[in-house]
Every structure is written in C-alpha cells, then in structure tokens.
Amino acid sequence: MNSFEEELRKTVDGRLLVPGDDITRYTVDWTGRWKSTALAVARPRTVDEVVDIVRVCQRHGVSIVPQGGNTGMVGGSVPSERSIVVSTESMTAVGKVSADSTITVGAGLTLSALREVAQSHGFETGLHIASAESATLGGIASTNAGGARVMRYGSARARIAGLRVVTANGDVIDRRQTLPKDNTGYDLVDLFIGAEGTLGIVTDVTWRLVEPNADTVRILFRFGSVDHAATSLPTLRRLPGVEALEWARGQDILRVARHLDAVPPMDTSGFWVFAEVAETERTKRDSGDAGLLTAAEPVIEQIIAEADLGTDDVIVAESANEQRAVWAFRESMSEAISADGVPVKLDVAVPIEHFASVCNDVDAAARSVDPDSRTALFGHFAEANFHISVLPPEGTAQYSEEVADEIEDAVLALILGAGGTISAEHGVGRAKQRWLHRQRGQAQYELMKQIKTSFDPDQLLNPGVLFPDTSIAHNEETP
Ligand code: FAD
Ligand code: MLT
Ligand code: ZN
Numbered sequence: 001m002n003s004f005e006e007e008l009r010k011t012v013d014g015r016l017l018v019p020g021d022d023i024t025r026y027t028v029d030w031t032g033r034w035k036s037t038a039l040a041v042a043r044p045r046t047v048d049e050v051v052d053i054v055r056v057c058q059r060h061g062v063s064i065v066p067q068g069g070n071t072g073m074v075g076g077s078v079p080s081e082r083s084i085v086v087s088t089e090s091m092t093a094v095g096k097v098s099a100d101s102t103i104t105v106g107a108g109l110t111l112s113a114l115r116e117v118a119q120s121h122g123f124e125t126g127l128h129i130a131s132a133e134s135a136t137l138g139g140i141a142s143t144n145a146g147g148a149r150v151m152r153y154g155s156a157r158a159r160i161a162g163l164r165v166v167t168a169n170g171d172v173i174d175r176r177q178t179l180p181k182d183n184t185g186y187d188l189v190d191l192f193i194g195a196e197g198t199l200g201i202v203t204d205v206t207w208r209l210v211e212p213n214a215d216t217v218r219i220l221f222r223f224g225s226v227d228h229a230a231t232s233l234p235t236l237r238r239l240p241g242v243e244a245l246e247w248a249r250g251q252d253i254l255r256v257a258r259h260l261d262a263v264p265p266m267d268t269s270g271f272w273v274f275a276e277v278a279e280t281e282r283t284k285r286d287s288g289d290a291g292l293l294t295a296a297e298p299v300i301e302q303i304i305a306e307a308d309l310g311t312d313d314v315i316v317a318e319s320a321n322e323q324r325a326v327w328a329f330r331e332s333m334s335e336a337i338s339a340d341g342v343p344v345k346l347d348v349a350v351p352i353e354h355f356a357s358v359c360n361d362v363d364a365a366a367r368s369v370d371p372d373s374r375t376a377l378f379g380h381f382a383e384a385n386f387h388i389s390v391l392p393p394e395g396t397a398q399y400s401e402e403v404a405d406e407i408e409d410a411v412l413a414l415i416l417g418a419g420g421t422i423s424a425e426h427g428v429g430r431a432k433q434r435w436l437h438r439q440r441g442q443a444q445y446e447l448m449k450q451i452k453t454s455f456d457p458d459q460l461l462n463p464g465v466l467f468p469d470t471s472i473a474h475n476e477e478t479p
Helices: 003-011 047-060 111-120 137-144 186-190 225-235 250-260 281-286 294-307 320-331 334-336 354-365 401-417 433-440 443-456
Strands: 040-042 065-066 085-086 095-098 103-105 160-167 172-175 201-208 213-224 242-249 271-279 314-316 344-349 374-380 386-391
Touching: 003 040, 003 047, 040 172, 047 065, 047 085, 047 160, 047 201, 065 137, 065 443, 085 374, 103 111, 103 160, 103 250, 137 201, 160 186, 172 186, 201 443, 213 225, 213 294, 225 271, 225 294, 225 354, 242 250, 242 320, 250 271, 250 320, 250 334, 250 374, 271 294, 271 320, 294 314, 320 334, 334 374, 334 386, 344 401, 354 374, 354 386, 354 401, 386 401, 401 433, 433 443
Parallel strands: 040 085, 065 085
Antiparallel strands: 095 103, 103 201, 160 172, 160 201, 213 271, 213 314, 242 271, 242 374, 344 386, 374 386
C-alpha cells in the first residue's frame, strides 16, 4: 500500500475502497456513457474527515471528484485514473425543522429520504425529480437541479437557504442558515449552488420546506402538433393551481409502454402535455373549496376551443391510481430510453417562440450525423425545456465519443442558433464543457475561470468539469 493510500485510509477510519474492490457504481455514470476508474473511493462521515481528505490530496497532488448519487447526466460525477471519489453516501445526518420551515441535513441524504422527513413533519420538499431515490442533497445543490415543479417552487437554488462547504484548501465555509435574513457581502451559497463540485465539497444543506398539497389533479392534453401546443402554453399556464406542465411525444410514450410492458392510458400519437394542478389546505379555504376541477373547467374548455381538441384529446386523472398511471409515462422516460441503449443526452431550452420549430428540427440534426439515429424528446413544457436523447441504431450499444461529440455539436448548434441554452437543468459537466465558452461569451467565461482559479488554484476539484482539465494536480510520481 503506498503512503497516499495509507494516509487516506486513516482519514476515513477505513471507509475506503480501492481498485480491486468493486467500485464500478462510483466510476460509471447513470447513463453508462462515462466509464472510468479511480485511485480510491473515500466515504467520509463528518466534515472534519472531508477536511483531512482534502489535505492529504493536496499534499499528494491528487484531484477529487465529489459524488452523491451518481445520477448526474453530464459526466460531472465520474473520476479519472488520477483522481479519487469523495462519496457523501455516509453523510446523512438530519437536523430539526426550524420555526421558519427550514431543515439542515447531510449532503449525502437522498431527496426521497428528505421527503419522508418533511412529510413526517407535515411538509413537502417542493423539488421533485425522478432520480429522488438516489440523487442526494449535495448533488442537487451542486447541479441546481430542476424537475417538474420548477414553475411553482423554483429550482434547487430557490429551495436552498444555506450550505456548509469544504474548499480546495481545506477551509470550512459554514453558511448553514441560522438566521431568516443575513445580507452580509457576496452570496457564497449561491456561488456553490450549480458549481458542479468545482469550487468546494458540500457537506450540509439547509433546505426550505413547503406546505403539502391537500389535493392534486392531473390533466393530459393531446395536441395535433407541437406548434398548436406552443401557442396554447399561455392558456395552460392559467390553469388554476397549475404547478407542473410536462411534455412528451406520442411516439416516445410508446417506448415507455414497451419498457413498462403496460398499455398506455393515452393515445400514442400527437404531442402530449401533462398538467398537474394542486391546492393546499390554505388555498382550498381561500377559494371557498370550489374544487380543483370545477375551478379548472373554464380554462380546460378554452384550451380545447383554442387548439380545436376533441374529447379524446383530454384525459382527467383524479384518483391517486389514475394520476400515478398517467404520470408514469412521463417520469419513466429516462429509464425507458436507457433500456434501449446508451443515449447521447442533451438538456436544452429555447425561447418559446422557437420551441415548435426546434422540436421539429432536432431529429434532422441528429440524422445529419447518423441517418439511422433514434431520437427521443420530452421535458418540462413550462420552461420550453427539451430533454433530447439520441440513441444509436438498434443493435449498436453506444456511439463512439467522436460520433457522440458530432451529434452534440449538430444539435447544440441548432439550439444556440435559436437563442437557446446548452443546459437548462443538468449542468455542463464534462459533456458540454467545450460549449460553455460559446454559450456564455468571452468576458463571462474568463470571469468564471478566474473564480475557479481563485477558489481552486491547483484544480484539485473536479478538473475537466466546466473547464478543460489543465490540472497541475497530477504530479509525476504515483501518489
Ligand atoms: P452526482 O451525480 O453524484 O453529482 C452531480 C454533480 O454534482 C457532479 O459534478 C458532482 O461532482 C457534484 N456533486 C455531487 N455531490 C456533491 C457534493 N456533496 N459537493 C460538491 N459537489 C457535489 N435533474 C434535474 O435537474 N431534473 C430532473 O427532473 C432530473 N430527473 C432525473 C431522472 C433520472 C432518472 C436521472 C437518472 C437523473 C435525473 N436528473 C434530473 C439528473 C440528476 O438526478 C441531478 O443532476 C441530481 O441533482 C444529481 O444528484 P446526485 O446526488 O446524483 O449527484
Ligand atoms: C427528466 O426531466 O426526466 C430528467 O431531467 C431526466 C432526463 O432528462 O433524462
Ligand atoms: Zn428534466
């Protein structure tokens, strides 16, 4: 055992995995596209152990990839042969719910575990992502995760009141929220949110809980074309109590039906919008308990009239079972696609006025690289957010990195041409790193690089994420 490994083992009281142990769950990403190895996987339990790990890695010039549930979609959470993984899986402490409905938890707590704690205290988390069983609060903070209810509760940034972070030089930045208001100097919490593990290792997250819903109803609308749906978005937004507007194409719902081996409760043609309306006890009282559906009726009628929908173009799911059944055909999209091969995943958004044209052109952009590529599209309609998954032809497991880059370039050129963004919610990671400069322009890109250099001059943290890996942390001698 070399001195590096020995020193590292001591910092985490033996909770260390090394090559030879089964570390694939830490070194291959959820999509299967990013495969790698690691010098070691350290699993600290306390902030002091994280500090000790950073100091050992500093001394030996070994870089660190902070990792939570490893469900990230942009290759940001996988290590290289010259780095270690710091997994927060053992950092799952749960604090008390404070008078202002916030709670501080360990970075390794999963979103679904936080949801259970929230519900046991009569609250909800506000953020809902299909990876909740594995995605951790540290990862959700570091990717500024979005999900299906951003239109009502905002992304992770809106939900996070404070963080505790260990920086690249081993300092502990404690901004766990204790005061309802504290307006002193730069907002360091906001800087760490969405930094994708490049500025510090999040050890604790203070989360703003929300009131639970008393009732929800899910209403699905089938539009004949994307254009029709796009023109109806303003009216869809006026559904009383609307908190989610998701979308998927009929042809991609068919893939989910095959994957779930279930008969879809909707026709698999057209363009489906999945709407969710909800009310809390308070809004129920305020509205005189008119009932969600009664209140929504006039707007539903208006949508039908505007887009000339037929009665079988609208599905109302009232019971919990019906709601689960219809929503599964949106929530299981990623799983169904990954069951058909390793996708090149893009997560973009465009101005709503270009939504329809871009949606129609994406297939052609992918096919300009591989005429036999298979493209799946779905996403968060409220934000004109597309999740584009480009699969290789049947029988081919995955694209080579070169072809994957060409596909990304063809699609992202279309998106940037429409004034869109190369990442609406998953972040940049390693996957989109070469596009960040084009997205943000010279001045912003240079300023972000200066921030990275001032926080992490030796590029100890997640080299290759956001910016090219020019780390000097890889010293010659094997650590
Ligand atoms: P990881 O994948 O472990 O890491 C992600 C990034 O954060 C990496 O750069 C990593 O270095 C960094 N990081 C992780 N933990 C820390 C830490 N403690 N300190 C510093 N940096 C850290 N995302 C959405 O936004 N919306 C969705 O609706 C959504 N749905 C999904 C559905 C499925 C089925 C899957 C597989 C993924 C989905 N995602 C979605 C993507 C992913 O779940 C989110 O990006 C999530 O926030 C990642 O959390 P994680 O703990 O898995 O982080
Ligand atoms: C989703 O909205 O389902 C996620 O962001 C996952 C994905 O894009 O695959
Ligand atoms: Zn998403």
